[in-house]
Amino acid sequence: MAQPDSEAADVPLYLRVAAALREDLAQRRVPPGSRLPSERSLSQRYHVNRQTVRSALQLLRDERLVVTDRRGTFAAVPEVEPEPTVPALTARRPTFPGGPRAAEALVRASLLWEAPPIPLAPRLLLTPGEPTLVHRHTVLGPQGAALQRAVTWFSRPALAEIPQLSRYRRGRDCRQQPDLRLLYHWMHQAGLRITHRESVRVPPAPVATAAGGTARLSVHRVVTDQHGHALEITDIDFSAQSASWTYEFSA
Structure with a gap:
């Protein structure tokens, strides 16, 4: 494991080991x-004692990313959950619309660098016209119509604090179909205490640019850290007739 920099020095060793293993799994x-x-191999790889490795593995077990039995510890096999048949709004932590799901052919995602709308720049701690990392995510219906669109602008603090984002340097490493579903886990492992604020509205109808039709529901999401700095701003727009939006939450 690489030597910690000054900002990571306060992060407990077991969290850094868990983060490295979580990245390998993702x-x-x-x-x-x-x-x-084995625990012995992991302790040698990351230059920590075995108790630190055990604590890291316990954290991953709590997150259901690994399972342990008498044979050893194994990467968990994801469970396939049925898609909801009706729109659902429940009090759970929001998931980031970050990657392909069960029907990969119906999902399109991309990462690119571009300047955010001028009103958003100060909120993202950017100067007007300054590019930042932007994630676009579209869910397509069987006939190719866009059922859901999401666009996320990342702030300067997010790119500085979250290693999994900072690797996407301007002009390189951006790719099609990026999977950012673990974004909020990455924020937590970076030591960020995040707050989600959701604004949900039904725009005036009909609008020609509506995703999948004229019946729409729009969500404006702002995720901030413990200092009140915005980490990402996401706008989600989907057809209220044919798509669903699900919250996930853990206390």
């Missing part, structure tokens, strides 16, 4: 169902 460097290296 990137499928350890495929679902595969066995993780």
Whole structure:
């Protein structure tokens, strides 16, 4: 494990080990169902003692990312959950619309660098016209119509504090179909205490640019850190007749 910089020095060792293993799991460097290296191997790899490794693995077990039995510790096999048949609004933590789901052919996502709308720049701690990392996510219906669109602008603090985002340097490393579904986990592991603020509205109808039709529901999401700095601003627009929006929450 690389030597910590000054900003990461206060992060407990077991959290840094858990973060490295979580990244391996997310990137499928350890495929679902595969066995993780032994505690001894992990302690040697990350230059920590075995108790630190055990604490990191316990955290991943609590997150249901790994399972342990008498044979060892294995990457969890994701459960396939049925898609809801009706729109659902429940009091749960919002998930980031970050990657392909069950029907990958119906999802399009991309990362690029561009300047946000001028009114958003100060909120993102950017100068007017300054590019930032932008994520676009579209869910398509069987006939190719856009059922849901989401666009997210990341702030200067987000790119500085979240290693998984900072690797997407301007002009390189941006790619199609990026999977950012673990974004909020990345924020937590970076030591950020985040607050979500959602504004939901039904825009005046009909609008020619409505996603999937004239019946729309729009969501404006602002995620801030413990200092009140915006980390990301997301606008979600979807057809209220044919798509659903689900909150996920853990206390």
